[in-house]
Amino acid sequence: MNIRDQWQALAKHESIFDRLRVFSWLLAGALFVGWCVLSWQAFQSSVQQRIETNRVVVDTVGDQIESEFTETAFLTLALAQRLSLLAIEDPTFTSDRFISISETAFERDSSLYQIRIMSLDGQERLRIEKGRGFAPLQNKAGREYLQLPYLAFGQLYLSTLNLNVENGELEQPLRPTYRVAARLSLPAPNQDLVVFLNFNAEPLFQYLPDLPGQRLYIARTNGEWVFHPEANKRFSRQTGQSDSLSDEFPLLDFSDGDLAGGQSARQGWFQYHFYDAIRFDSTLWQTAPEDRQLLILIEHDQAQIRGLAIDIGLWLFLPLMIMLIVLLWVTLKLIDAMERRRSLVEQLRQERNEISEKHNDLIITHNNLKLVQNQLVESQKVAALGMMVSGVAHELNTPVNGAGLSVDSALEDIPELIRLYKLGELTEEKLLSSLNHAEQSLNLAHEHLHSSKNLISRFRMLAKRVDADESYEVDLAKELSVLQRTFNRNNPESLLKLTVHYPDSVRLISHGFMITQVLNNLVENAVAHAFEPGVPGEIEIDVTEEEKSLTIAVSDNGRGISQPDRVFEPFYSTGRGHGHTGLGLHMVYLWVTQTLKGQIRVSSEPEVGTTFTLTLPKNLQSVDL
Template sequence: MSEHMAHTSARRVTLWLGYLLPWWIIIPLGTWLIYNNASSRELDQISYAQRDLVAHDNRLVEGYLTKVYKDVLLLAGSTASVLDSSAAAPDALLASLFSDIGRAYPQYMQIRWLSNQGVEKVRVDRAGPQLRVIAGQDLQDKSSRYYVQQGLKTAPGKVYVSPLDLNVEGEKIETPYRPTLRAVTKVVTASGDTQGLAVLNLDASKLIAELRTSADAMLVDEQGYWLVGPDASKEWGFMFNDPSRRIQVEYPEVWQHIITEQAGQFLDEHGLWTFARANPEQELQISADEIPELYTLSRVTTPLVLQRQLQLFYFSVGAAVLLMVSCLAGFLALSSRRLDTKAKELQHSNAQLTTTLGQLQASQDELVRTEKLSSLGLMVAGVAHELNTPIGAGMLCVTTLADRLRDFKQAFLAGGVKRSELEQLLQHQSEGLQMAEASLNRAATLIQQFRQVAADRANADIQSFSLQALVADILALTHGQWKHSGHQVVTDIPADIEMISYPGPLGQVIQNLLHNALVHAFTLGDTGTISISASVSAAQSVDILVSDDGIGIAPEHIKRVFDPFYTTRRGAGGTGLGLHIVHHLTTEVLGGRVWIETGLHERGTTMHLRFPLDCRLPLQETLAE
C-alpha cells in the first residue's frame, strides 16, 4: 500500500513539473530577452546622442587650438616683417599692428612681443570691448612664467601652446576667472636672428561657456584636472596645487579608458561615459607635444535610471504572467489527473465498443455481400427464365425434325417415297434447323452477356466500353424481373458515349436502381414507366438519370435513403442495403456523385448519377445535392 502511495505521489509531482517547469523556463527567459532588447534600443538612442554631443564639443576645442596655433605664427611673421623694415619707431608700429589684430580677432585678450630675456616690449590688452596699449613701466618681466620659458626652448618655426589655465596678473589669479590659452613662438627675422617671442593670450571663456550649455559636458586636461566638470568647486585644481581635484581620484576606471584610447564609450555603475581627445595635429601637421592634451567627456545617468525602470516593469509583468500561468498550469495538472482517470474508464469502454463494432462491421459486410449475391441471384433467375424459351424452342424443333426424319426413313424403306415428299422433307428440315439455330444463338447470347457482367463484377478492372451496350446487357439479363410487371422500361442513351471505368460496378449500380424502382416506385396494381437516359457534359463527365413516374419519396426519407439498413419495407423483406451499395460504388469505386431529384408535387423520382468519362481523372464539377 505504501509503495502504491509513493508511486502515486511521484506521478503527481512529475505531472505538476511537466506543466510548470517549461513555463518557469520560458517566461523568465522571454522576459529577460524582451527587457534586454528594450534596454538596448533605449541605450542605443542615448549613446548616439552622447557621441554627437562629445564630437561637437571635441570639434569646438580643436577649433580653438587650431586657431591660436595658426594666428601666433601669423603674428610672429608680421612682427619679423616690421623689424626687418628698419622703421624709425618699430615699437609704435607694432603697437598699431597689434591693435588692428585685436580689433579683427576679439577672442584675444593679450597680444605681445617679448624680448629674448622674456621682458614685454609691446603689449596690447583687451578690457571688455576696448583695446589698450601698455607702455613704459606697466610692461612686465615675464621671464619666470612657464610659457615664456617653454617658448624660449622651442625651435624656430615651432609653436608652444600652453595648457588651458586661468589668467594670472601681478602674480595673482585674475577674478572672475579668465580661462586662457597662450601660444608662443620665436620671432625670426630675414637674417635668421631671433628677436624675442610672439605671444597670443586667447580668452577661452567663450569656449568654456559653450561647453557648459550642456549639463553633461566635461573637459579635463592631460593630468586629469577638471576644467569643466559636474562640480564647479573641483575645477582648476592645478591652479591651487590641489591634486584631489582630478577625475582619476573619483573615477579611476574612467581615467584608464581615457589615457589608453583615443575615443570611446562605456557603461558602468556611474552612468554612460563618452569621451574623445582633441586632435588638431593631423590638420596642422605637427607633433603632439606642441598642443596640450584636452579631453571632452560626457556622463549621463539616464541609462541607469531607465534600466531600473525597465527592469521593474518587465520583471513585474513577467512575475505576474508567471504567477497566472503557474495557477493555470496547476489547474491543468489537476484537470489532467481527473481526465487521466476518466480516460482509463473510457479506454475500457472503448475496448468493449471496439469489439462490438467489429462484430457489427462483420455482420454489415456479410449482409452487404449477401445483398450483392442477391442482386446477382436475381439476374441469374432472370437469365435462367430467359434461357427456358430459346432452349425449349430449340428442343421442340429438334424433336419434331427427328420424328419427321423417322417417318420418312420408314417410308423410304417401304419403297413408297415420292419426289414431292422428299422435297417437302428437305424444306421442313431446313426450316426446323433455322429455328433451332436461332434459339440456340439466343441462348448463347444470353449466356455470353451474363458471363461478361458476372466476370466484370468479380474483377472490377478498368475497361473501355460503350455505355449503351452495357445498359442493353443489363436490361437483357434482368428482362425477367420486369417484363411481367406491366411497367415499361425505356432508354435514351447515345451510341457514342464511350467510358473508361469499371463496367461491373457501374452495371450493378444501374441494376440496383432499376430493381429499386420496380419494388418501391409503384403501388400494387399500378403501372408506370421507368426511363434510363444519359448525356455528356462539357466537363468530360457523363450524367445518367434513372427516372420513374411513381409515387415518389417522402421528404423525411430522402436524406436517409443511402444510409445502410434504412428501409421502409422491413417487414416485406427489404434489407436497406440496395441504395447504400449504389452510393458506395458510385462515390468510392467509380469516383462519381449520386443525388435524388423529386418530381412536381413530389410525384416521381429521379436518381441522378454523374461520373467522369475517364475514372482515372477526378470529377471536375462540384455538385450541390
C-alpha cells in the first residue's frame, strides 16, 4: 500500500472517529433533553391523577349535598301542604296537632330544629322548636331572609347559609343554619303566610372527607367562607373576620358570579387547586344572587407537590446515568472494533435492508392487530353498557311503579275534598279519613322512593368492591313484613297470595338492602313466570335459623321451570317477548354468592312448583373473605 492509500485510510478512520464523537455528544444531549421532558411529563401526569381524584371527591361531595337539599325541599313542600289544611281548621295556630305534625317532621330530618309560620312583615304566628314544642313568638322584621321574592305555590325559597341569630345576637354555641320557605295555601286574610323551616347545616359538613396533604374549602360567590380548615375563618361577615377567598387565593378570579365547574388552576410552580360549583335549580328554588351556587375548592400542599417533582427527577436520573455509561462503553467498543467491522459493512448494509423490509411488514401487521383490538374493545364497551342499562331499568321498575301507584292512590280523594269544601259539606270525619288514607299512601310511596334511592346508590357503587366492614345489623323480620305489606298493597285484586314464615326474632350482620332486593327479585320472578293469567296461586317465604347461618326458601306452586340449570345465566328468559331481559336471576346469583357470601340453588318440577333456597351467613364480618 502506497503512502497515498495509507493516508486516505487514516483520514477515513479519523473521519469515522469524529463522526462517532459528534454523534455521542448529540445522543448524550438528546438523552438529557429526553430526561427533562419525561420528568416534566411524569410530574404533570401525577398532578393530573391527583386532580382527577379530586374531581371525583368534589363530585361526590356536591352530589351528596345537593341530595340533602332535595330531600329538604320535599319535606318542606309536604309540611306546607299539611300545615295549610290544619291552619284552615285552626287559624289561631294553637292546636296540639301542630305539635304532632312538627314532631313527625323533626323525626324525618334530624337536622331540622325549628318550624315557624310568619307574615311577610316578620311577625311570627307560630313557632315550634325541636324538643320544646310551642315557643314564644318573635318579630323578625328586617332579617335578610324576609327579603324573599314572590313565591308561587310549590316553589321554595332558600336563604343565605349563615349563623343563626336569636334576639339580635349570634346563638351560642354558633350554629350554621339555612332556612327553607314555602307559601301556605290559605284563604284571605292569611293568604300571605309563609312557613320557614330552620335546618342545622353542620350535618352537611360530615360529607367532607379528610384529604391527606390537601385542604378543602367551601365558599359563597361573594368570597365568604362557609367551610374552612381553620374554624375561626368561617362566616367571617357575621363574626367580624376580614378573611375571604380572594385574600387566600388572589389569582383565582370568581368575581363574575358564574363559576365554571370542574376546573383546575395553578398558582405558582407547585400550588395546584381544583374547584367545582353546586348550583340550585331556579325552577324549584328562589335564592339571593350570591347564594345561587356554592364553590368547593381543594388546595394541594406545595411541599408535597415539590417533593413529588424531586422524587420523579431522582428516579429518572439513575436510568439516565446508566444509559450515559453504557453509551460511553459502546462508543469505546465501536472505536476499538472499527477496523475489524469495516469488512462487514457491506454485509451489514444488506442485512439492514432485509431487516427494514421485515420491520415494515411487522409495522403493517401490528397496525392491523391494533385496529382489530380497538374494534374488540369498543364492542365489549357497547355490550357492557347495554347490560348495565338493562339492569338499571329492570331493578328500578318495581319501586318506581309502586311509588306511582301509591301517589295516585293518595290523589284520589283530593277532587272529592275540594268539591265538598266548595259546597261547605266537608266534615271533620271525611277530612281525617282522607288525610289518613293519603298519609298511608304517601308513607308507602316514601318507602318505595327510599328503596329506589338505595338501588341507585348500589348501582353507582357496582364498580367498587363491597367489603364485609360495610355490613350492619339487619332485622330480617321487619324487612319481610315490609315486603309482604308492599306486595299486598300493590296487588289488592290479585289472585296470588304471599305468605311469610319466620322465627320471632331474626337478626343478622349483613347487607340488608341487598337481601331485600334479592327477595324482591325472586317474588317478582314468581309473579311474572310461575302462573298463568287469572289462575290463583301461592308464594311462600320460609326462614330457618341455624347456629351460624340462615336458610331462606322462596317457593311457589306454579307451573315450574323447564330448564332450571340455566336460570342463573345472563339474558336467559322465557318471557323475553313480554319485556323481560333475563338479568334478574343472574343479578340475584351475583349478589348472593359475591356480596352476601352465601349460596343459592333452585329445584323445580313441572306443574308442581319451584323453590329457590338461599343459605346466608348470620355474621358477614366473620366470613373468611
